[in-house]
Amino acid sequence: MKVKICxxxxxxxxxxxxxxxxxxxxxxxxxxxxxxxxxxxEYLKSQLDKxxxxxxxxxxxxxxxxxxxxxxxxxxxxxxxxNETNEYIEKLKKQTNLPxxxxxxxxTNADYVLFDNIEPGSGKEWDFKSIKSDxxxxxxxxxxxxxxxxxxxxxxYAVDVSSGVEENxxxxxxxxxxxxxxxxxx
Numbered sequence: 001m002k003v004k005i006c007x008x009x010x011x012x013x014x015x016x017x018x019x020x021x022x023x024x025x026x027x028x029x030x031x032x033x034x035x036x037x038x039x040x041x042e043y044l045k046s047q048l049d050k051x052x053x054x055x056x057x058x059x060x061x062x063x064x065x066x067x068x069x070x071x072x073x074x075x076x077x078x079x080x081x082x083n084e085t086n087e088y089i090e091k092l093k094k095q096t097n098l099p100x101x102x103x104x105x106x107x108t109n110a111d112y113v114l115f116d117n118i119e120p121g122s123g124k125e126w127d128f129k130s131i132k133s134d135x136x137x138x139x140x141x142x143x144x145x146x147x148x149x150x151x152x153x154x155x156x157y158a159v160d161v162s163s164g165v166e167e168n169x170x171x172x173x174x175x176x177x178x179x180x181x182x183x184x185x186x
Contacts, residue, residue: 001158001159002023002024002157002158003159003179003183003184004022004023004025004026004140004160005017005025005171005176006025006028006034006055006160006161006162007028007032007034007163007171008025008026008027008036008044009027009028009034009036009044010171011044011047012171014044014047014048015047016176017048018047018048018049018052020177021049021051022052022176022180023053023158024052024053024054024055024077024158024160025053025054025055026054026055026057027044027045027057027074029056029057029058029069030081033169038074041069041075042072053076054074054076054077055075055079055101056069056070056074058080058082059081060084063088063091063095066078066092067092067096070096075098077098077099077100078092078098079100079101079102079103079114080100080101081114084102086109089102089110090109093109099111099112101113101114101138102114103115103116106135106137111135111136112157113133113135113136113138114139114140115131115137115138116139116140117142131154131156136157137156138156139158139159140159140160140161140162143159143160144164144165145164145178145179145182148161148179149182159183161179
């Protein structure tokens with residue numbers, strides 16, 4: 001099972017990722033308690049193990065800003081978490097070949113869909129058991145060690161966690177290791 005650890009914002013958290021090797025990490029560029037600047041993300045990406053793909057998380061962002069970040073090789077995938085339309089996605093696709101993940105819209109022309117809680121980043125659980133999609137999809141929103149096995153039963157492309165592996169607002173090595181272990185080795 002592929003795993004994404006979202007909301008990475010410190011060198012210490014990058015170190016945890018380099019040891020535990022999730023498939024993806026997320027840099028949140030949108031307004032959030034996990035938001036990072038372009039400069040922070042660029043430095044963190046320079047410290048990231050090359051086997052891990054970085055996802056840039058955006059909410060209704062100007063396409064030129066996304067493209068500026070992609071041209072600096074800070075991210076490997078683009079995640080759109082706002083009201084972006086199919087026209088917006090097509091315009092973006094014409095200017096970059098990075099895969100695009102679109103949150104909560106299975107009718108989009110993005111490469112992947114991400115099913116998430118309506119309050120992203122809140123850590124609140126939601127009823128993901130009825131998800132159906134003909135696209136590769138990520139499941140996020142309130143995932144943790146206690147419910148990730150249920151999410152995996154839906155056969156997602158990847159599971160996406162943030163607050164479920166945090167203590168006091170920062171990623172916990174112990175919780176990350178347990179979560180990744182539950183996804184891959186049990």
